Amino acid sequence: MEKKKVLVVDDEIDMRIYISTVLKTSGFEPVTTREGGEAIRKAKEIRPDLVVLDVMMPGEGGAETYRELKQDPDLQNIPVILVSAVKKDSFLHYLRMLNARLLDPIPPPFTYLEKPVEPEDLAEAAKAALAT
């Protein structure tokens, strides 16, 4: 069976290596990218089975990338694991505020992991997301 592809979006090389290593040891094939715009292009190109996204990035910010992923008809069904130093409640609040202005509300992520992320938690979340 072909390995499931996971797109890892993080602006820091340390986090990309770490997350990739966790995913690799869990039997997945990680593909890494640095920032938001590139992430969307890459997602369209490789059609990953899962996206792991950092929501505290410079540039347009991971939250914006998340919105784009969820509003793109080609990509919106791909499960997303958000990884962030931002508290989960803060992010969900941001999402509620955003949804209040949108016609099509954006669903919450499949899993939200607060940094620092334990390798077991990330591996489990990835397995759960890919089992569906």
Added chain:
Amino acid sequence: MNNDLLIVDDEKGIRKMLEITLADRGFSVHSAENGKQALQVFRKVRPSIVLTDIKMPDMDGIELLRRIKKEDKDVEVIMFTGQGDMGLAIQSLKNDATDFVTKPIDDEVLGIAIRRARERISMRRQIREYTENLEKLVDEKTRQLLEAERMAAIGETIAGLSHTIKNIAGGLRGGIFVLGQGIEQDDKQSLMDGWEMIQGNVDKIRRLSMDLLSYGKYAELHYRMEDPNLPAREVADLLQEQCRGAGITLQVKLSSRLERFYFDPEAIHRCLLNLVTNSVDACSAEGDDRKEKFITMESLPADGWGVEYRVQDTGIGMGEETLKRIFQSFFSTKGTMGSGIGLMMSKKIVDRHGGQIEVSSQTAVGTTFIIRLPRKTELDEEAAAEGRQTGSRRISKG
């Protein structure tokens, strides 16, 4: 309020009569027969109440009233007026007399006038006490507020620090995991990656602790008469090797037309070190694959200033939003790489010198920082006192 009372009247009979009546009411009575004598007695016994006739030869009652009020505006002065002296009575009230009593003096009317005078004295004392208490209260509350503000600042500092430390701890943990996988799988790549992550994060801790150390260190300036090129030269020597290693050309252009003046060379060394280190980071940022990378550090003469330092780089630059925030504490553009202390501290050092720090930057083009220091040729007392302690501090290399 003392019990002393002064009677001024040129008529001996009236003085005698009042002396007896008022002594009877428990006052310690003094008397004078004219204005001049009254002032002498007044200065000696400082009575809280003065009773004076208006019509007297030489200095009249109103003049005496003015002079007494000039010396002590809290003294209560009661005027005696003759029948039909309404004009004089009003004039004395305008000069802040407590009351007037018409002659011939009625005992009861006099009693009321004196009671009013005493009430005014005690009221004034109460008001003064209230005011003093209020001032004390304001002082106390101000102190509490300042304390609360300091605590809030400390809280913010700790929150910023713990975020930075949490990130480093996370990085170390990640590095250990990757390294562990490398050992388990016997995978050279993971071994190298993990090792690098650990090294990088250990370096971050080292930088953070250096920043924190120097943060407190430059709270006071240590002025010294020095060549402004000295700190620039030291920083260049310190970073030349690192720049070469990172593929960056560090150009140093120091003006020979600068005169020595008073500044804190070690603090300025720290500022320039911060700026050039930032430039190195800006030139080494990920995703920037341009071949030629330059950092220029210059010292120039500037009109009205002792020196102008310029640190210019061809790094990734900053956008407007970022520029607005760079001097804030714990704001860092370097993600977990920066502590957010360096630039804030540099600005503080330059501010304390009475200098200027300016920045201009363009994304993907580069950044220029300018520092200007005033040409201080004499030490004021405060700076001289600080200057005497010079020598107790060493420049930290790093």
